[in-house]
Amino acid sequence: MWNIGTRWLRGxxxxxxxxxASSQEPIGLPLALYxxxxxxxxxxFFEGLGCPVVLSGSTDxxxxxxxxxxxxxxxxxPAKLLDxxxxxxxxxxxxxxxxxxxxxxxxxxxxxxFGALPDAARARFGDRLAVLSVELDENREPLxxxxxxxxxxxxxxxxxxxxxxxxxxxxxxxxxxxDEKETAGAGRRYLLAGHPYLVNEPWFSEPxxxxxxxxxxxxxxxxxxxxxxxxxxxxxxxSAIMRDTLADLDARRYAGVIQLSSFGCGCDSxxxxxxxxxxxxxxxxxxxxxxxxxxxxxxxxxxxxxxVDTIGSRLP
Amino acid sequence: xxxxxxxxxxxxxISANLALIGEGGEMRFDLYxxxxxxxxxxxxxALAEARTALPTDAIVAGAGATGSARHLIGVAIxxxxxxxxxxxxxxxxxxxxxxxxxxxxxxxxxSKATMxxxxxxxxxxxxxxxxxxxxxxxDAQAKRLALSIEDLSAQAMRSVSPTPIAGxxxxxxxxxxxxKQQVGHRQEDIVMxxxxxxxxxxxxxxxxxxxxxxxxLLQGGxxxxxxxxxxFEELLGQPVIVPxxxxxxxxxxxxxxxxxxxxxxxxxxxxxVCEHHLHTRTFSCDDCANRCEIVEILDxxxxxxxxxxxxxxxxxxxAGSER
Amino acid sequence: MxxxxxxxxxxxxxxxxxxxxxxxxxxxxxxxxxxxxxRLGVEASPESACLPFKACTGHFIKAAxxxxxxxxxxxxxxxxxxxxxxxxxxxxxxxxxxKLRIFGLGYDGIKPPLIRHFDPDPIPxxxxxxxxxxxxxxxxxxxxxxxxxxxxxxxxxxxxxxxEACLADLDRARTVRxxxxxxxxxxxxxxxxxxxxxxxxxxxxxxxxxxxLRDRFLNHNLEEQLGGLGVxxxxxxxxxxxxxxxxxxxxxxxxxxxxxxxxxxPYLDALVGGHALESVAHTLRCAREGFDGIVHVxxxxxxxxxxxxxxxQRIARxxxxxxxxxxxxxxxxxxxxxxxxxxxTDVLRQRRERRA
Numbered sequence: 001m002w003n004i005g006t007r008w009l010r011g012x013x014x015x016x017x018x019x020x021a022s023s024q025e026p027i028g029l030p031l032a033l034y035x036x037x038x039x040x041x042x043x044x045f046f047e048g049l050g051c052p053v054v055l056s057g058s059t060d061x062x063x064x065x066x067x068x069x070x071x072x073x074x075x076x077x078p079a080k081l082l083d084x085x086x087x088x089x090x091x092x093x094x095x096x097x098x099x100x101x102x103x104x105x106x107x108x109x110x111x112x113x114f115g116a117l118p119d120a121a122r123a124r125f126g127d128r129l130a131v132l133s134v135e136l137d138e139n140r141e142p143l144x145x146x147x148x149x150x151x152x153x154x155x156x157x158x159x160x161x162x163x164x165x166x167x168x169x170x171x172x173x174x175x176x177x178x179d180e181k182e183t184a185g186a187g188r189r190y191l192l193a194g195h196p197y198l199v200n201e202p203w204f205s206e207p208x209x210x211x212x213x214x215x216x217x218x219x220x221x222x223x224x225x226x227x228x229x230x231x232x233x234x235x236x237x238x239s240a241i242m243r244d245t246l247a248d249l250d251a252r253r254y255a256g257v258i259q260l261s262s263f264g265c266g267c268d269s270x271x272x273x274x275x276x277x278x279x280x281x282x283x284x285x286x287x288x289x290x291x292x293x294x295x296x297x298x299x300x301x302x303x304x305x306x307x308v309d310t311i312g313s314r315l316p
Numbered sequence: 317x318x319x320x321x322x323x324x325x326x327x328x329x330i331s332a333n334l335a336l337i338g339e340g341g342e343m344r345f346d347l348y349x350x351x352x353x354x355x356x357x358x359x360x361x362a363l364a365e366a367r368t369a370l371p372t373d374a375i376v377a378g379a380g381a382t383g384s385a386r387h388l389i390g391v392a393i394x395x396x397x398x399x400x401x402x403x404x405x406x407x408x409x410x411x412x413x414x415x416x417x418x419x420x421x422x423x424x425x426x427s428k429a430t431m432x433x434x435x436x437x438x439x440x441x442x443x444x445x446x447x448x449x450x451x452x453x454x455d456a457q458a459k460r461l462a463l464s465i466e467d468l469s470a471q472a473m474r475s476v477s478p479t480p481i482a483g484x485x486x487x488x489x490x491x492x493x494x495x496k497q498q499v500g501h502r503q504e505d506i507v508m509x510x511x512x513x514x515x516x517x518x519x520x521x522x523x524x525x526x527x528x529x530x531x532x533l534l535q536g537g538x539x540x541x542x543x544x545x546x547x548f549e550e551l552l553g554q555p556v557i558v559p560x561x562x563x564x565x566x567x568x569x570x571x572x573x574x575x576x577x578x579x580x581x582x583x584x585x586x587x588x589v590c591e592h593h594l595h596t597r598t599f600s601c602d603d604c605a606n607r608c609e610i611v612e613i614l615d616x617x618x619x620x621x622x623x624x625x626x627x628x629x630x631x632x633x634x635a636g637s638e639r
Numbered sequence: 640m641x642x643x644x645x646x647x648x649x650x651x652x653x654x655x656x657x658x659x660x661x662x663x664x665x666x667x668x669x670x671x672x673x674x675x676x677x678r679l680g681v682e683a684s685p686e687s688a689c690l691p692f693k694a695c696t697g698h699f700i701k702a703a704x705x706x707x708x709x710x711x712x713x714x715x716x717x718x719x720x721x722x723x724x725x726x727x728x729x730x731x732x733x734x735x736x737x738k739l740r741i742f743g744l745g746y747d748g749i750k751p752p753l754i755r756h757f758d759p760d761p762i763p764x765x766x767x768x769x770x771x772x773x774x775x776x777x778x779x780x781x782x783x784x785x786x787x788x789x790x791x792x793x794x795x796x797x798x799x800x801x802x803e804a805c806l807a808d809l810d811r812a813r814t815v816r817x818x819x820x821x822x823x824x825x826x827x828x829x830x831x832x833x834x835x836x837x838x839x840x841x842x843x844x845x846x847x848x849x850x851x852l853r854d855r856f857l858n859h860n861l862e863e864q865l866g867g868l869g870v871x872x873x874x875x876x877x878x879x880x881x882x883x884x885x886x887x888x889x890x891x892x893x894x895x896x897x898x899x900x901x902x903x904x905p906y907l908d909a910l911v912g913g914h915a916l917e918s919v920a921h922t923l924r925c926a927r928e929g930f931d932g933i934v935h936v937x938x939x940x941x942x943x944x945x946x947x948x949x950x951x952q953r954i955a956r957x958x959x960x961x962x963x964x965x966x967x968x969x970x971x972x973x974x975x976x977x978x979x980x981x982x983x984t985d986v987l988r989q990r991r992e993r994r995a
Contacts, residue, residue, distance in 0.1 A: 266719075
């Protein structure tokens with residue numbers, strides 16, 4: 001009975017150990033969920049190690065169609081999208097990368113769904129895709145160390161591992177800096193808040209940005225390159241950063257905050273109250289937009305329009 | 317010698333179905349009726365109709381009940397087997413198509429997908445809280461369009477380019493449908509769009525993560541709508557079979573199960589039950605903080621059975637046990 | 640006398656009541672959520688909160704209505720939403736003007752705030768802890784008896800009635816000696832329940848989220864329903880084991896977190912949070928020990944349990960042991976649940992017949 005387990009175990013360590021010999025074998029990177037926590041980093045990392053990277057492509061209607069067929073129904077939509085993106089890689093690559101993220105910021109923890117991510121991916125796609133993984137836990141070691149350790153485990157020499165890690169971190173920094181954070185225009189400025197995998201995922205954020213731009217507003221996407229305050233009420237990393245960002249907002253610079261949240265997000269169900277309070281304390285109008293796979297754009301446009309109108313009439 | 321029959325009744329939220337099978341398990345009489353809410357009255361009406369269709373010397377050798385009101389009906393008519401509708405539908409599907417591997421059963425409020433391998437149910441799934449993948453979704457929209465199910469079916473088959481309709485839930489689907497009407501989409505395309513939305517909801521909400529292997533059977537009340545079959549075939553890229561007796565498969569399965577149980581003698585109280593004054597009354601049990609509602613089923617003045625209650629102590633007098 | 644409200648923890652309510660005597664407060668608890676407390680909780684809680692949150696909110700509101708001044712609840716430091724629940728319950732109570740202070744029972748320095756507040760004398764406190772521990776173990780043993788007998792009882796409800804009688808006695812036992820004597824009577828009492836020896840029960844493991852595993856109201860009497868279908872259940876949330884884990888006793892014991900982590904490792908190599916790791920480990924162990932099936936219960940949207948569901952499905956696929964996933968919220972219908980359970984036991988029975 002128990003050989004099921006050992007076969008499994010062999011399968012998973014085999015992925016990393018056999019890497020050196022087959023480092024030319026392309027690796028698939030699903031462009032969803034975790035990809036938005038470290039934009040640009042993983043692609044640069046694997047390319048730095050001389051391994052060709054295959055991206056899953058951007059989210060589109062066909063990808064959402066796939067969500068329903070491959071994924072667990074009670075997850076939040078971004079988590080389901082990750083499954084769909086991995087499913088899209090089947091047949092194009094033999095292996096994918098899914099990290100286990102326990103913490104992104106020292107003293108904070110990641111949303112629990114990231115803790116079981118590689119295991120869940122193996123459970124679902126293990127027959128068709130080998131899953132490479134690394135544990136990222138800022139409470140134990142900084143990201144740089146994790147990257148070097150991972151590269152070494154993949155068979156890279158010490159200097160090569162360090163070069164690849166540095167290059168990866170630089171690419172991440174570039175991606176954050178390059179990112180078009182604000183749309184052009186002369187209208188009033190709105191902050192688009194929410195988890196990185198919503199705010200920076202074009203499928204979710206573009207309709208909102210488009211809608212606001214059409215109303216003559218400027219949109220600034222929230223940034224995540226700050227450390228959360230040490231004693232905040234929330235211990236989830238991205239939620240804490242979101243709350244702190246709202247608490248520090250300059251009410252003269254922004255006209256209002258639009259928060260994106262996905263249907264079924266456990267973190268937001270607790271944190272929403274804190275976001276709302278933080279925005280109220282800064283005297284900023286706040287609106288929550290809850291997204292799911294079937295949300296129609298018509299309804300959202302109405303709400304954005306109403307939100308912008310009320311702010312416009314309230315402030316001269 | 318007079319012929320022996322087995323009776324199956326499927327009492328659901330939307331329809332009451334009845335099946336009578338013969339010695340060889342073949343369907344002899346079937347009946348599909350919409351119910352307006354009172355399952356006991358519907359059962360009596362169905363029995364009265366079945367009585368007229370049978371030869372006078374026919375013997376009912378056993379009776380089975382299924383459907384969401386199976387306990388109530390089972391006690392009222394004196395069923396020998398009371399089985400859940402998943403097992404009943406699977407039993408009937410295997411009987412008609414022994415190689416079946418997937419059964420989609422879409423009823424009024426519940427929809428189920430059952431996976432069968434080598435004639436045995438190995439896995440099943442059922443819709444959670446939402447009604448989006450069930451028959452009531454289509455019913456609501458058909459009412460809005462003022463179409464009968466037959467019209468709905470005919471229109472859906474005519475559609476050339478179905479209108480995409482966003483439909484996570486019935487309410488959103490309705491508002492999206494109205495929007496599409498106002499924009500000027502053709503009605504047949506909207507109808508087919510609804511069928512696709514329903515089928516998609518079913519695949520997403522009910523079947524997510526399950527292996528859908530052919531041959532696939534579609535049964536239950538919704539199978540009368542050809543648009544649904546077309547929608548499933550388009551989405552899955554495989555043929556979907558609507559079996560004979562698709563509308564009354566639950567009752568057929570219940571009859572087959574009663575025949576397999578081979579009760580001697582049967583508990584069936586006879587077709588004359590339809591003339592009895594069957595009714596229920598409820599009281600709340602005050603023995604603990606749960607205050608469960610207990611339902612008593614009466615025939616005239618005598619109690620024939622009770623159901624309800626979390627602790628099970630009221631079910632002592634219930635006829636027909638599951639074990 | 641001051642009163643202290645405690646969460647409904649099933650039959651362990653008896654043991655919990657014993658544990659607070661030394662604080663010189665009277666315990667206020669229930670064996671299960673009631674329709675009334677759930678209604679109160681649903682009204683007061685945010686819509687997106689999970690079912691245990693709503694039930695617990697309602698429970699504390701009901702306690703406050705009855706004039707209880709203090710409450711205590713488990714307050715984890717883990718990754719799931721539970722760590723914010725004490726604060727969130729407190730906020731809801733404050734906003735509605737109820738004067739009930741909730742203490743967290745979690746790792747918070749050496750002394751939990753509850754102990755700091757009431758400051759009991761050390762000797763009676765330790766004696767009281769010993770009594771509570773003994774009662775907990777007695778309830779564990781009682782549960783195991785009920786699961787076994789309920790599947791084969793000749794008259795439906797006999798096992799449950801025997802359990803009620805045992806619990807009433809256990810509640811009256813005052814000293815460690817009395818508790819042990821009482822626990823020794825359990826086995827003969829259940830042996831006296833008439834059983835149907837022809838029946839061969841199915842063995843099914845219950846895993847998942849702790850509140851739902853324990854609360855008979857929230858899980859729609861899952862144990863009784865399965866027992867009535869001829870299933871011998873093993874509910875893998877036993878408070879005795881859980882306490883050992885909390886106090887880090889019995890490193891190598893059968894249900895210690897260390898052991899479970901080792902078992903789960905081929906499929907899950909992280910703690911995840913909540914009881915997700917336990918769910919995976921117990922499922923694997925049940926497969927190894929030849930159980931007929933697993934029922935996984937979780938509130939809808941439970942972060943840790945939902946994230947391991949693909950893993951449970953995979954285990955089911957690899958081992959061939961069927962798994963039924965049940966999700967609960969306040970709208971869950973009993974009818975649908977019963978249909979699922981009956982169909983599931985049909986699947987298990989057919990599977991067993993085919994293998995025989």
